[in-house]
Amino acid sequence: MTFNPLRERGIPLDDQLRNWRELNVDPIDPDHADPYTRCRIIAMNGIETEAIFFSHHLARHCDNIDLKQQLARVRYIEAQQQKAVNWLLPGVSSVLETTLAYEQVAVDLTAWVARMEPDGYLKQAYQFGVLEDFDHLYRYANLYEMIERRKAEKIVDGLTEVMPGRPTYLHHRDPVDNVREPYDRSTTAPISKLHALTIMAAEQQTMNFYMNVGPMYMEPIARRLYQEIGLIEEEHVTHYESLVDPGESWWEMLLNHEYNECYMYYSFMETESDPRVKNIWELHLNMELEHLRLAGELFKRHDGRDPEQVCASELPAPVTFEPNKAYLRELIATQIDYTTLGTGYVQEAHERFQKMQDALMGGDKAPSERVIEENRARSGQEYRLQTEGEHPVHSLAYHR
Template sequence: MTFNPLQERGIPLDRQLRNWQELNVMPIDPDHADPYTRCRVITMNGIEVEAIMFSHHMARHCPDLEVKRQLAQVRYIEAQQQKVVNWLLPGVASVLETTIAYEQVAVDLTAWVARMEPDPYLMQAYQFGVLEDFDHLYRYANLFEMIEHRKAEKIVDNLTEVMPGRPTYLHHRNPIDNVREPYDKSTAAPISKLHALTIMSAEQQTMNFYMNVGPTYMEPIARQLYQEIGLIEEEHVTHYESLVDPGESWWEMLLNHEYNECYLYHSFMETESDPKVKAIWELHLNMELEHLRLAAELFKRHDGRDPEQVCAPALPAPVTFEPNKAYLRELLSTQIDFTTLGTGYVQDAHERFEKMQNDIMGGEKPPSERVMQENRDKSGEEYRMETEGPHPVGSLRLDRH
């Protein structure tokens, strides 16, 4: 059955405010919850953070007091939603355990989007990025074993493989080579706009998370690894945000944000296995339907168009968290040696790439390589967790230094 959020009515805005007791949600069980429930929580936290920050930026550029007041009202509700969603994460989980969950989100969400993306250029952008997140998961798994003496497969529940991707040190590129061509807002499929906004938001939250938690560790290698991967997440946000057409008006961007929130809450409501969490997705969907209605009215009034001209007439197939092992292994076997040049991709190192590598390395091995060596020295063997045979590229690791 099709679901058109533009035709649905949600909870009136003046009935959406929740009190402290309603905001005090029970967190998920870290030992028994479906890992993909945690992935959905982390994803929606990133989506809500993006919604809040976008609303703030829009307000800073809006001279209309009435519009600013409406944005403030909706934004406060979004802030309550963000607190509820993020507070579903259990306090007993360590920062590093949550980090591994963040990278599982990056791997399986981006892989799913790449599989579903109809535009070949946008698909390539997601394929390129996912191999780097895949390797980040592996580097943090080494750190997790070394510091907490546990295996990452316990966290990801064998749903996501933990093994080398494109080596992390090769992700450091000249910043100008992280900028992609945007989609064309007038011709792009509505699902392409939702994909771009979703992955940009998720990567942005990962960048924010690492920027804040990295210095909370005492172990030097942990602090350094978060610093290195945090810089790469900045590259990824540049990579993904550049896919969005900058010609979209503020009203159109607001509409797309609210529509995307409806899409994701509906998707996760449809696929959630935890009844208590499912109820939160359903409640937030009914709140977002009203936010979308208000954004649609602003769009019609200030942009002079009908929302149906830019949004899908019905929600696409639900975003689904599921294993992507075969898909990722295919990418590893064909695209592991890609880097970027201008707005495209090449398989050979170029002058700007090599200069950046020399400048950032400073003649030393980066933390992402040292964490593997230190864990290997401590455990006596290299960390491996493969569930479907040997690594698809064998011993190829692109060790250029």
């Protein structure tokens, strides 16, 4: 059955305000919930957070008080949605357990998008990034074992493997080499726009999360690892946000944001295993349909075009959280030694990369390398979770 959110009517905006009792949702059970339910919660929180940030930026560039007021009304509802979504996470989970879940989101969401992306250049951007998130999961899993004495399979439940990807210290690049070429808004497939917004939003919330929680640890190795990976997340946000065509007007960007929210809530409603959480996705979808309608009216008024000229007339296949083990192993086997040069990719070290490495490392090992060494010393071996066979070993052309 096709679903065209541009033709559907949702809950009127005046009926969307919720009281405290309705917003105070019960969190999921961390010991019995489907790990991918937690992933959907984290991903959707990133989407809502990006929607709120974007609306604020739009309002700051808008000189019409009536438009500012309409944006504020919708934005307040978005903020309520974000609270309901994010408050589904259990308070008993440690920061590091939530971190492992964030990286599971990054791995399996980005891998799925890479598999589904029709544009070769955009696909390469997601393939490149996912091998770095994959390695971050491995580094945090070793930190988790070292300071909390627990195994990461408690969080990822064997759905996502935990083993080395592209080594984290090799992710530090000259900032200019993190900028990609944007898609062309006039020719790119609508699904490509949704993919770019989704992964940008997911990486942005991870960057913000690490910026804030890193100093909460007393252990020096934890503080250093969050600092290192937090810097790489900034690189990832630059990498993904530059894929979006900057020639889109504010109203086209608003329309794309609202359409993407409808797409993500619809996707998670269709794939959710927890009936209670599924009801929240359905409720929020019906709210977002009205937000999309309002954005469409603004787009028609200010851009003079019909929303169906830039958005798909029906939603694509649902975004799905699922294991991507074979796909990731294939990428490890073929692309682990990639780095960036300008807006392209190379498999050899180059002058800017080496200069950045030398300046940042200062002759010392990176925290991401130290955490593995320290966990080996404390636990007897490093932590890995491989569910089948052995993963291939590679020598990196620019490995120091």
